[in-house]
Amino acid sequence: MIRTSLDRLGSVLIVLLFLGGGLLAGTAAPRLLDALRPDHEIPLQAGDFAGLVAGSGTPLVVFSTSTCRWCARTRAYLADHGIAHRDYVIDISPEAKRLYDTLGEQGVPIVLSAHHKLVGFSRKSLANLSTIDAQPVPPR
Known part of the structure; x- marks a missing residue:
C-alpha cells in the first residue's frame, strides 16, 4: 500500500516536473531566440x-x-x-x-x-x- 502511494507520488512529481519545464521553456524560448537573432538593419x-x-x-x-x-x-x-x-x-x-x-x-x-x-x-x-x-x- 505504501509502495503504491510512493509510486503514484513519484509519477505525479515527474509529470509536474515536465509541465514546469515545458512552461519555463515556452516563456524563455522567444527571449533566447531574440537574443540569438542578429539585428539586421531595415532600410528607411x-x-x-x-x-x-x-x-x-x-x-x-x-x-x-x-x-x-x-x-x-x-x-x-x-x-x-x-x-x-x-x-x-x-x-x-x-x-x-x-x-x-x-x-x-x-x-x-x-x-x-x-x-x-x-x-x-x-x-x-x-x-x-x-x-x-x-x-x-x-x-x-
Whole structure:
C-alpha cells in the first residue's frame, strides 16, 4: 500500500516536473531566440509624413497592434531610450486604424518621422530613424 502511494507520488512529481519545464521553456524560448537573432538593419523609406507626425505632437509616430510582439519591442526600445513617440494601436482605436489605412501598408510595426518610414523592428534602424529626422528628404 505504501509502495503504491510512493509510486503514484513519484509519477505525479515527474509529470509536474515536465509541465514546469515545458512552461519555463515556452516563456524563455522567444527571449533566447531574440537574443540569438542578429539585428539586421531595415532600410528607411523616404517620404513626406510631416502632416501625420505633426498632428501627434511627438517626433515619432508608431502604428502597432496590441498583440504584436515586435510592436511591443518597438515601444520598449523607444521608451528605454527616452524617445518621445505617439503609439496608434490600430486594433483598439478606429481613428488609429483610419490613419494607418492612409499609409497603404499591411504590417506592423510602422514607425514614422517627418521624412522617413520604418516598416518592421530593428534596433539599428530605430536608432538611425531617431537621429536622422532633422535631415531633409532629397528631391526625387
